[in-house]
Amino acid sequence: xxxDRRQALKTLGQACAGTxxxxxxxxxxxTAEAASGGPYPDASPGxxxxxxxxxxxxxxxxxxxxxxxxxxxxxDTVLANGLWQMPMDLNARTANIIKLYKEEDEDAxxxxxxxxxxxxxxxxxxxxxxxCPFKALTKDPxxxxxxxxxxxxxxxxxCEVACPFEVPKFEWEDFNPRIVKCQLCSHRLPEGLEPACxxxxxxxxxxxxxxxxxxxxxxxRIAAKPExxxxxxxxxEREGGGTQVLYLxxxxxxxxGLPDLPDESIAWYGTWVHGIIYxxxxxxxxxxxxxxxxxxxxxxxxxxxxxEQAKKTGLPQQI
Amino acid sequence: MTEAVANFDAExxxxxxxxxxxxxxxxxLTPAFLVFSALxxxxxxxxxxxxxxxxxxxGMTDSHAWGxxxxxxxxxxxALGSGGMxxxxxxxxxxxxxxxxxxxxxxxxxxxxxxxxxxxxxxxxGRPWNFYQVVLINRWNTHSALLEVSVCMTAYAxxxxxxxxxxxxxxxxxxxxxxxxxxWVAMIMNFxxxxxxxxxxxxxxxxxxxxxxxxxxxxxxxxxxxxxxxxQMLPLxxxxxxxxxxxxxxxxxxxxxxxxxxxxxxxxxxxxxxxxMTGLGLTFIVLRWGDLIWRxxxxxxxxFSQPLVWVFHVENLLVLVPCLLLISHKxxxxxxxxxxxxxxxxxxxxxxxxxxxxxxxxxxxLAVYFPSALELVMGAGYxxxxxxGFSWACKVFAIFPAPISRWYQAVAAAxxxxxxxxxxxxxxxx
Numbered sequence: 014x015x016x017d018r019r020q021a022l023k024t025l026g027q028a029c030a031g032t033x034x035x036x037x038x039x040x041x042x043x044t045a046e047a048a049s050g051g052p053y054p055d056a057s058p059g060x061x062x063x064x065x066x067x068x069x070x071x072x073x074x075x076x077x078x079x080x081x082x083x084x085x086x087x088x089d090t091v092l093a094n095g096l097w098q099m100p101m102d103l104n105a106r107t108a109n110i111i112k113l114y115k116e117e118d119e120d121a122x123x124x125x126x127x128x129x130x131x132x133x134x135x136x137x138x139x140x141x142x143x144x145c146p147f148k149a150l151t152k153d154p155x156x157x158x159x160x161x162x163x164x165x166x167x168x169x170x171x172c173e174v175a176c177p178f179e180v181p182k183f184e185w186e187d188f189n190p191r192i193v194k195c196q197l198c199s200h201r202l203p204e205g206l207e208p209a210c211x212x213x214x215x216x217x218x219x220x221x222x223x224x225x226x227x228x229x230x231x232x233x234r235i236a237a238k239p240e241x242x243x244x245x246x247x248x249x250e251r252e253g254g255g256t257q258v259l260y261l262x263x264x265x266x267x268x269x270g271l272p273d274l275p276d277e278s279i280a281w282y283g284t285w286v287h288g289i290i291y292x293x294x295x296x297x298x299x300x301x302x303x304x305x306x307x308x309x310x311x312x313x314x315x316x317x318x319x320x321e322q323a324k325k326t327g328l329p330q331q332i
Numbered sequence: 333m334t335e336a337v338a339n340f341d342a343e344x345x346x347x348x349x350x351x352x353x354x355x356x357x358x359x360x361l362t363p364a365f366l367v368f369s370a371l372x373x374x375x376x377x378x379x380x381x382x383x384x385x386x387x388x389x390x391g392m393t394d395s396h397a398w399g400x401x402x403x404x405x406x407x408x409x410x411a412l413g414s415g416g417m418x419x420x421x422x423x424x425x426x427x428x429x430x431x432x433x434x435x436x437x438x439x440x441x442x443x444x445x446x447x448x449x450x451x452x453x454x455x456x457x458g459r460p461w462n463f464y465q466v467v468l469i470n471r472w473n474t475h476s477a478l479l480e481v482s483v484c485m486t487a488y489a490x491x492x493x494x495x496x497x498x499x500x501x502x503x504x505x506x507x508x509x510x511x512x513x514x515x516w517v518a519m520i521m522n523f524x525x526x527x528x529x530x531x532x533x534x535x536x537x538x539x540x541x542x543x544x545x546x547x548x549x550x551x552x553x554x555x556x557x558x559x560x561x562x563x564q565m566l567p568l569x570x571x572x573x574x575x576x577x578x579x580x581x582x583x584x585x586x587x588x589x590x591x592x593x594x595x596x597x598x599x600x601x602x603x604x605x606x607x608x609m610t611g612l613g614l615t616f617i618v619l620r621w622g623d624l625i626w627r628x629x630x631x632x633x634x635x636f637s638q639p640l641v642w643v644f645h646v647e648n649l650l651v652l653v654p655c656l657l658l659i660s661h662k663x664x665x666x667x668x669x670x671x672x673x674x675x676x677x678x679x680x681x682x683x684x685x686x687x688x689x690x691x692x693x694x695x696x697x698l699a700v701y702f703p704s705a706l707e708l709v710m711g712a713g714y715x716x717x718x719x720x721g722f723s724w725a726c727k728v729f730a731i732f733p734a735p736i737s738r739w740y741q742a743v744a745a746a747x748x749x750x751x752x753x754x755x756x757x758x759x760x761x762x
Contacts, residue, residue, distance in 0.1 A: 104394065143476065144477075144478065146472070146476045146478040147462070147473065164462065165462065167459050167460065170397035171476070171549070174693075190387070280475075283477075283552035286564055287545070300537050304533040305533035308425060311425075312529045331730065332528065
């Protein structure tokens, strides 16, 4: 059954190959408009993503290593004195990480714990894309992968401020810093490969697929064992306008670091007023016109008064 | 000439400001000026060095990706530099004539604060060489408030603020120049006069746009910003508070200048300035509390177990209390009280601009940001440049407001120093 799914994924990967290459080279094309799709946006029909299930993850971290390899990231070995990969969190050298949540009371026998995989959520309506001033971050209109383009990034780090999941990371040490984050292995998809993390996962705790299918899969898992899953909810179906990476958890979502977000899209919340004010630059131009007309009138009076004053005092007028 | 002075003073009231006069009786190179310049040069030097390396030496982290350069040098100091906008609109659009006398001071503070902010921004961005895209319209993400800020703020500082600050410079070039130089200076002056209303109108629309966009920036931070600050009203509140901060900054600067350089204060003008500040400040308080009540957050403001609620109240009271006091005519005409009142108002307004990006910005990771020593020195350096620049400009250009008798004293001082002076005192060779 697994093989079937894998094969299906390969065809899926090939299907979105074209758009993925486009996404990889997205530069001046500007295909992806940052325009928000309303407060409750729909994912594009071709949206791809991942589904992570905490009940299946055994914390082996094979995905962490595979991610570094696939994306040419130098492993973060700082904490391990250079011996092995040991990142503390997502950072400029780590686009994917396995973290452990343990209940406060460490002595509690059978205390609740959970592993969690963190990486870019590939939001349906990403705040980072809305924030990016020069379209360095774009969302592919077909498969919905959020990509970063070096030649258009000014390094302002607004994406880091905007991202509710705190995913984009900045190379603070570097002279020519990049923004590092998961790009859903979009360079592997055209080759018919799935994202490295999904490929190596021994327990299928994380799987790759079309968002629609993943959502169905997640819901059927909940239906099969409703008592296991927290709030019988798929995190990412609606949170913050929805994400393309979905989570199932047996512990509270906030415990594994997924913030409690309103359903309204953050990109929408942050840009709709701006969108009205700057539509066609109409409002600024009206304000300018009115002000210029008034000031022009005042200016003539002012000039006359100043001339009179200058005559009276014999001193040159000042503006 | 002394007769003319006497007549004029009698007619106008001795203390009445009439025009800008340079601070002729004070040297440029004072110890304070040298200290500020030195600090500024250290800041600029470090900024140059920073261009050869990354930003790891700062206190910034991935969870607090914006440090004091953005949150203080840009967000807060351009608010203090919004005097040119607020006073300009009051004087030109609402015909508040007395405010024209402090306009030159206001425009100078705006110019200096904005340029200080732009330098900080240039040092802060990680890949400044990609900033050329600001002219490539097809690269603009028009939904981004930061795009609006980058385009508008650059245009305002690099074109419109320079234009507005031209007249004092041209005057000086004219007065001290020979006939040939006077010809081309007069030509530029005619150009300035011809287009003045159109440029000035743009110089009011642009800061209204980018000052509100600075507030809109934090909208995208969503739940990371504490609900007492996170509101769709942020853009409007940011513009108004920019006006409050800018006006109080000009009020403070002018009064401080009067104290340091021993100039008389024209309480009519200063009281009008205070009126503008009070009006804007109270508008801000009403809008902010109205919005809180509208959003049903009033109970939260009594939840004193949250430290941020205290911050919220301090921020409001710093503006509210002095503004309420200054409603009284008598209080406004009291120079000591007015000077002291301008400080908390400016501080409170600046605080409102600073807090949403730093103190009430609470990312999921419980990381704390504190600027590193170098970061602080550089940030302070840009401010020091502003102070040194202000003191220099006031001594060289006719910016600081003064009674007309000061003009004649400036002429007399020039004569005494054996500097060429026109018979009617028109040409003072500084």
